Structure formats: C-alpha cells, structure tokens
Amino acid sequence: MVKLFIDFNNGLGEQSLDSLLPQFEVLSFLPEAPKINRETISIPRRHGLILPQHPRDVTYGERKIDVEIYLNARIHENFYMYRHQLYALLVKPFPYYISSDLLPNRRFLVTCDGNFSISKEKEKTYNDFSVEFTNITGMAESKYTxxxxxxxxxxxxxxxxxxxxxxxxxxxxxxxxxxxxxxxxxxxxxxxxxxxxxxxxxxxxxxxxxxxxxxxxxxxxxxxxxxxxxxxxxxxxxxxxxxxxxxxxxxxxxxxxxxxxxxxxxxxxxxxxxxxxxx
Structure with missing residues (x-):
C-alpha cells in the first residue's frame, strides 16, 4: 500500500492518511512534470524563438499532484460520513506539506481547493477517486537540512x-x-x-x-x-x-x-x- 503523509505545520508533525482515516487507502502518488516559466522573443528575419534569459533566471511554475485513493465504507451510511471527513481533512485555506514513501525524504508544499469529488454508485459502498493538489512552489524539498x-x-x-x-x-x-x-x-x-x-x-x-x-x-x-x-x-x-x-x-x-x-x-x-x- 502506498503511504501518503500530511504535515499541517501545527506542531504534530507528519501523520499518515491511513492513521487519520483508516477507511482510505492510497493507490498512487503522481506529481506532474516540472513546469518552466521561460521568457522568449521573436525577431524578424530570425528563425525560431530567442531565449534572452540566462538559464539561472528561469523559474518553475506550480504543478498538479494527483493522488488516487480508494474508499471502502462497507455500509451506505458510512460512505457519506467518511467522504465528508476526507473533504474536511484535505480542503484547507492554508498550504501544507504532503509526501509519499514512493519519494522518501522529500515533501511538497501544496494547497487543496476541493477540485475533486467522491461519487457513490447506486448500491456500491466503495469507490476510487483522485484528489488534485497544487504544488505551489513547483518543486519538492528535502525533509532535512x-x-x-x-x-x-x-x-x-x-x-x-x-x-x-x-x-x-x-x-x-x-x-x-x-x-x-x-x-x-x-x-x-x-x-x-x-x-x-x-x-x-x-x-x-x-x-x-x-x-x-x-x-x-x-x-x-x-x-x-x-x-x-x-x-x-x-x-x-x-x-x-x-x-x-x-x-x-x-x-x-x-x-x-x-x-x-x-x-x-x-x-x-x-x-x-x-x-x-x-x-
């Protein structure tokens, strides 16, 4: 099982999702490729684009991290309760850190603005879904200095x-x-x-x-x-x-x-x- 760790900067340190909400199982942790913000110009009678920046001045933009999660509520009433608990846990007005054992000792500063939903299909009490995080710095950082x-x-x-x-x-x-x-x-x-x-x-x-x-x-x-x-x-x-x-x-x-x-x-x-x- 993939581990998702969350650190809300509240003094409690990292906590795994399955320790906070045991009904949820993480299936994958997929950051997008880095996104470069690059200045370019075009000049008449010159081929292609001109790159006026020194490579040191190129910056990285924010990127998405998709985390696929599986919920098995076992009974119908629990499905709605567990879904609400996950929404309340992840959708915050402030940024926080997430990390995974797939990329150990690295963490990502993210926001989660609720750009996901957990649908319930008729008589099923289980489903998998993706949570979209935004890595606001565009990069990971080491957990240690x-x-x-x-x-x-x-x-x-x-x-x-x-x-x-x-x-x-x-x-x-x-x-x-x-x-x-x-x-x-x-x-x-x-x-x-x-x-x-x-x-x-x-x-x-x-x-x-x-x-x-x-x-x-x-x-x-x-x-x-x-x-x-x-x-x-x-x-x-x-x-x-x-x-x-x-x-x-x-x-x-x-x-x-x-x-x-x-x-x-x-x-x-x-x-x-x-x-x-x-x-």
Missing part, C-alpha cells in the same frame, strides 16, 4: 537525491578563507525563495562573502564583533533581530559545487543550513 549528514545511514536521505560517495560534506567552516559548498539538489537555492539560512560569527569591518561560482557577493558595511551572530532573512542581514547595512545580498547556491571566499576577517566561523530542492 544540511545540518543532517548526507548519507544513507540515518535514513534521512535516499538514492535519487544526488548524494555523493563522500558522505563527509562540510557546511561548517572556521577561519577557512576559501571553501566549497555542495548543493545536491536540482535547483539553484536563493534566500528569497528557499529555506536557506547562513549563520556567521566574525570579527572585522567590511567583511565580504563571495560565491566565485556565480559572482554574487555580500559585504557587511560596518564593524562587527565575534560575539555577535549575523543571520539572514530573505534580503535582510540581521544582528539581534535588527537589519544592518550591507551591499549585495547573500549569495545563491548554484547546482553542484560553489566556491566561496570570506574577505576582511581572519577570525570567523560560518555555517550553511539549507534544505535541498528537487524537481
């Missing part, structure tokens, strides 16, 4: 998640001016769209963090002390919950290896704590 070692030992990561044979990837660096950060996902990670956190403790003025792989950099335009913890919230750089003056923004993580450099400090530690994103 880079704080959790990327190996198969703890069952937190799986084959198909682009793991390297070297399971000792570093995401924490101390006084190392140049270092490499590996993005094992299928998508560039940026602070505006993703759960991408960096914690920096450093002493110095005009400290600069550069990703030489894509040329992006951030400079903290004030002096900071090692006792202060610098963190990042989307486009903001923060100390003690207060934005500080910077130029640039926290560098994105390209797919694969990212070559970083820290400038204007010899006393620092930095940790990259991010989820990974998959198509």
């Amino acid at each position: 880079t704080k959790t070692a990327q190996n198969l030992n703890g069952e937190n990561w799986n084959h198909g998640m682009n793991l390297r044979s070297d399971d000792n990837l570093d995401y924490y660096f101390k006084n190392k001016k140049r270092f490499s950060v590996f993005n094992a996902g299928d998508v560039q990670i940026n602070p505006l769209d993703h759960d991408y956190n960096v914690i920096l403790k450093a002493a110095g003025k005009n400290i600069t963090l550069i990703n030489h792989t894509n040329g992006e950099k951030l400079t903290i335009e004030q002096e900071i002390k090692k006792t202060q913890e610098v963190s990042f919230l989307k486009q903001y750089t923060i100390i003690n919950n207060k934005p500080i003056k910077t130029s640039g923004r926290l560098p994105s993580l390209e797919i694969g290896w990212n070559e970083f450099e820290v400038q204007n400090t010899n006393d620092f530690n930095i940790q990259f704590d991010t989820r990974l994103y998959y198509l």
